[in-house]
Amino acid sequence: MYDSGKILIGIIVFLILFTSPTWYDLVFGNPATKPNLVLPKKADQKECVMSTEYMRDNHMELLNVWRDEAVRKGDRIFITASGKEFEMSLTKTCLNCHSNKAEFCDQCHNYLGVSPYCWECHVDPKTVEIK
Amino acid sequence: MLEHALKGTKKYWGWLLFLSVIILVGVYFYYRQFNYGLGITGLSRDVTWGFYIAQLTFLVGVAASGVMVVLPYYLHNYKAFGKLTILGEFLAIASIVMCILFVCVDVGQPLRMINIILNPTPSSILFWDTVVLSGYLLLNVIISHTVLEAERKSLPPPKWIKPIIIISIPWAISIHTVTAFLYSGLAARPFWMTAILAPRFLASAFSSGPALLLIMVFIIRKITKFDPGKEAVKELALIITYAMCANVFFILMEFFTSFYSSIPEHIQHFQYLYFGLDGHNTLVPWMWSSAILAIVSLVFLLIPKYRKNEKILVWVCVAIFISIWIDKGLGMVVTGFIPTPLGKVVDYSPTAPELFISLAIWAIGFFIITVFYKITLSLRKELVT
Amino acid sequence: MDKNRRKFLKLAGLAALGVSAGKYIDIIAKDTAHKIPIADSLSNTKLPTVKVNPKNRWAMVVDLNKCLVEEGCTKCINACHKTHNVPDIGNPKDEVKWIWKEPYENAFLDQENYYMTASLEGQKIPIFCNHCDNPPCVRVCPTQATWKREDGIVMMDWHRCIGCRYCVAACPYGSRSFNWRDPRPFIKEITPDFPTRTKGVVEKCTFCDERLAKGLEPACVEACTTKALVFGNLNDPKSNVRELLKENYSIRRKPGLGTNPEIFYLV
Numbered sequence: 001m002y003d004s005g006k007i008l009i010g011i012i013v014f015l016i017l018f019t020s021p022t023w024y025d026l027v028f029g030n031p032a033t034k035p036n037l038v039l040p041k042k043a044d045q046k047e048c049v050m051s052t053e054y055m056r057d058n059h060m061e062l063l064n065v066w067r068d069e070a071v072r073k074g075d076r077i078f079i080t081a082s083g084k085e086f087e088m089s090l091t092k093t094c095l096n097c098h099s100n101k102a103e104f105c106d107q108c109h110n111y112l113g114v115s116p117y118c119w120e121c122h123v124d125p126k127t128v129e130i131k
Numbered sequence: 132m133l134e135h136a137l138k139g140t141k142k143y144w145g146w147l148l149f150l151s152v153i154i155l156v157g158v159y160f161y162y163r164q165f166n167y168g169l170g171i172t173g174l175s176r177d178v179t180w181g182f183y184i185a186q187l188t189f190l191v192g193v194a195a196s197g198v199m200v201v202l203p204y205y206l207h208n209y210k211a212f213g214k215l216t217i218l219g220e221f222l223a224i225a226s227i228v229m230c231i232l233f234v235c236v237d238v239g240q241p242l243r244m245i246n247i248i249l250n251p252t253p254s255s256i257l258f259w260d261t262v263v264l265s266g267y268l269l270l271n272v273i274i275s276h277t278v279l280e281a282e283r284k285s286l287p288p289p290k291w292i293k294p295i296i297i298i299s300i301p302w303a304i305s306i307h308t309v310t311a312f313l314y315s316g317l318a319a320r321p322f323w324m325t326a327i328l329a330p331r332f333l334a335s336a337f338s339s340g341p342a343l344l345l346i347m348v349f350i351i352r353k354i355t356k357f358d359p360g361k362e363a364v365k366e367l368a369l370i371i372t373y374a375m376c377a378n379v380f381f382i383l384m385e386f387f388t389s390f391y392s393s394i395p396e397h398i399q400h401f402q403y404l405y406f407g408l409d410g411h412n413t414l415v416p417w418m419w420s421s422a423i424l425a426i427v428s429l430v431f432l433l434i435p436k437y438r439k440n441e442k443i444l445v446w447v448c449v450a451i452f453i454s455i456w457i458d459k460g461l462g463m464v465v466t467g468f469i470p471t472p473l474g475k476v477v478d479y480s481p482t483a484p485e486l487f488i489s490l491a492i493w494a495i496g497f498f499i500i501t502v503f504y505k506i507t508l509s510l511r512k513e514l515v516t
Numbered sequence: 517m518d519k520n521r522r523k524f525l526k527l528a529g530l531a532a533l534g535v536s537a538g539k540y541i542d543i544i545a546k547d548t549a550h551k552i553p554i555a556d557s558l559s560n561t562k563l564p565t566v567k568v569n570p571k572n573r574w575a576m577v578v579d580l581n582k583c584l585v586e587e588g589c590t591k592c593i594n595a596c597h598k599t600h601n602v603p604d605i606g607n608p609k610d611e612v613k614w615i616w617k618e619p620y621e622n623a624f625l626d627q628e629n630y631y632m633t634a635s636l637e638g639q640k641i642p643i644f645c646n647h648c649d650n651p652p653c654v655r656v657c658p659t660q661a662t663w664k665r666e667d668g669i670v671m672m673d674w675h676r677c678i679g680c681r682y683c684v685a686a687c688p689y690g691s692r693s694f695n696w697r698d699p700r701p702f703i704k705e706i707t708p709d710f711p712t713r714t715k716g717v718v719e720k721c722t723f724c725d726e727r728l729a730k731g732l733e734p735a736c737v738e739a740c741t742t743k744a745l746v747f748g749n750l751n752d753p754k755s756n757v758r759e760l761l762k763e764n765y766s767i768r769r770k771p772g773l774g775t776n777p778e779i780f781y782l783v
Contacts, residue, residue, distance in 0.1 A: 010525070071673050074568035074665065076729050087563055092709050120714040121674065123601075123706055168715035169679075170696030175609040179681040179694060239679020239694065239716025246659040246676055257658035257682050318652060318773040319688035395628075472690040473622040477608075 157491020196340020595739030646777030
């Protein structure tokens with residue numbers, strides 16, 4: 001073909017750019033730190049509403065169920081496996097213990113580049129950020 | 132078939148570029164609206180539907196009007212419309228796409244729109260509007276694609292397309308009836324709650340839609356070798372005449388029931404539109420322009436000498452299109468809210484972002500029509516090359 | 517190179533530039549975050565154990581003879597708007613209100629009367645959602661973001677609302693407000709145990725369903741010092757509201773529309 005040299009160079013440049021997500025961090029190093037979750041130190045509350053394994057994988061599912069139960073059915077009480085009663089509320093229950101959103105929730109969310117829009121309405125009592 | 136859209140004259144690409152610039156400006160303003168909220172428009176707590184929904188209402192009518200060429204050709208074998216039916220279907224597709232876009236820019240949380248499908252609510256007319264509009268779009272896409280493919284292969288279209296085309300005829304009536312039902316079932320808005328709203332919508336659709344089709348036919352005839360024939364133009368003009376008669380008649384019916392009954396709830400809206408209410412008269416000049424354009428067009432249409440004069444006919448079509456755009460658009464939608472349920476008169480006028488976004492959506496519609504018509508005419512080798 | 521191939525490569529290069537430019541627009545357009553004051557503690561440690569009872573039919577009686585709105589009292593409005601983080605936008609175009617004062621002639625448009633009782637003429641009265649028995653807003657909502665609960669309350673689900681404003685068009689009483697912009701900058705002091713809303717959703721009075729779940733009366737009823745607002749169960753023949761309605765003449769707003777409003781005004 002004509003101009004095969006220029007085309008070949010163009011293809012190589014394109015491939016380098018296209019695969020950059022895979023090699024960039026290896027070459028230039030990655031300053032992003034792994035999430036460092038600070039667990040809450042509440043004296044009166046030793047356990048979460050569900051187990052850690054469940055929450056790590058499914059807390060979004062749980063919050064969706066809480067949302068529909070509390071708002072649409074009017075059932076606001078959640079009973080844990082050990083029989084303890086909690087109100088189904090992000091601000092009043094979850095953040096009651098995990099009161100520092102930046103040291104807990106945001107650690108994983110920021111690392112994964114996830115921004116759940118719950119906080120547009122539900123209040124984080126420590127700070128309120130406006131976009 | 133798409134390759135026909137990628138080859139064109141400088142004028143073709145220039146026109147597409149012009150439309151693209153308008154679209155990009157609109158995209159910018161929509162980005163601003165998405166971040167700020169719908170408060171960037173002229174809408175308020177009292178007048179919650181305005182320019183966007185006005186365009187939606189008007190364009191559903193234009194989409195439905197495709198049936199005016201499809202019905203005679205397919206149901207009554209009226210051969211003269213043979214060259215026009217596919218153009219009518221493409222106009223319908225472009226109009227429905229514009230309708231959907233106007234809904235998308237009007238809702239407060241567009242990313243949640245799928246909730247309508249995830250939580251179907253048969254009691255809500257908006258749900259049914261979504262169903263019928265999507266269905267109509269699907270029908271027209273299937274029909275126009277199949278028929279054009281057949282034309283390209285110089286074969287008759289496959290037999291199974293005939294029942295689908297027949298279904299599209301009552302479906303076209305249904306889309307505009309359902310859109311009218313959005314308004315005419317609301318006890319809260321006496322201006323809209325009238326049984327004649329759906330017939331009014333259909334009559335105005337069947338005059339404004341074919342008027343637009345005729346304007347486009349005249350433009351295309353000037354710049355290409357396309358000619359649907361004198362018979363088709365004459366018949367279309369006749370359809371527009373009868374539809375416009377019905378439309379004006381229906382409007383006069385509204386005047387009678389309101390003013391003769393003297394019920395303030397009914398009169399006040401017409402007072403606001405045509406005479407002003409409590410010192411608010413933003414829409415008065417618009418409504419009188421619409422009325423004058425309608426009467427003058429009707430006079431020219433009813434006199435055969437003028438109706439058959441194509442030089443006059445094209446301007447009459449422009450006048451009808453503008454008249455109905457005013458009357459069915461802002462004239463109908465905004466006035467439902469004025470006076471408010473609490474008896475106050477609140478003004479509304481669209482803001483610049485609102486207008487630029489709307490203009491961009493119209494440009495998208497014209498972009499779609501241009502591309503589709505280009506493909507069709509290139510296929511039929513009716514272009515001036 | 518062939519003319520078409522060259523065109524394609526030019527276009528591809530431009531496209532790549534355009535895609536990367538988008539990222540920078542995002543960074544430039546982000547506003548700076550700032551904090552607004554929050555009420556100090558999370559009030560009410562009471563658990564909301566009261567469930568929805570379909571045998572109830574909640575309603576409100578507004579005694580206009582006791583109401584001091586005319587004298588400038590806004591305790592019910594303040595209590596409601598503070599408890600529920602209703603923003604104070606400050607202009608009639610974008611305003612959001614769940615309960616507010618309206619002149620009698622506007623609230624009761626169908627009570628046209630040239631020669632009115634002096635006590636009622638021009639009197640401002642508190643109006644809010646009527647929690648109709650046959651609500652047109654519920655009928656038209658395409659996502660059931662507003663629905664009628666078994667105990668009669670017309671509820672709002674702000675997670676599901678798409679902001680189409682069909683309910684606003686359908687409400688004959690003007691009870692509903694749309695969030696035309698982000699409400700948070702306009703809330704003087706946020707009450708943390710109730711969420712704010714976001715731009716693009718419709719909101720209105722929900723008869724304080726979150727308080728009812730705790731066995732408390734609605735905020736406006738609790739705040740009213742003259743007991744002009746009376747909240748009760750219409751299905752209980754011995755309830756406070758039923759007694760009041762038996763002994764006093766009451767009117768409702770636009771009863772002829774068939775919406776069956778459940779807010780009764782004692783004139």
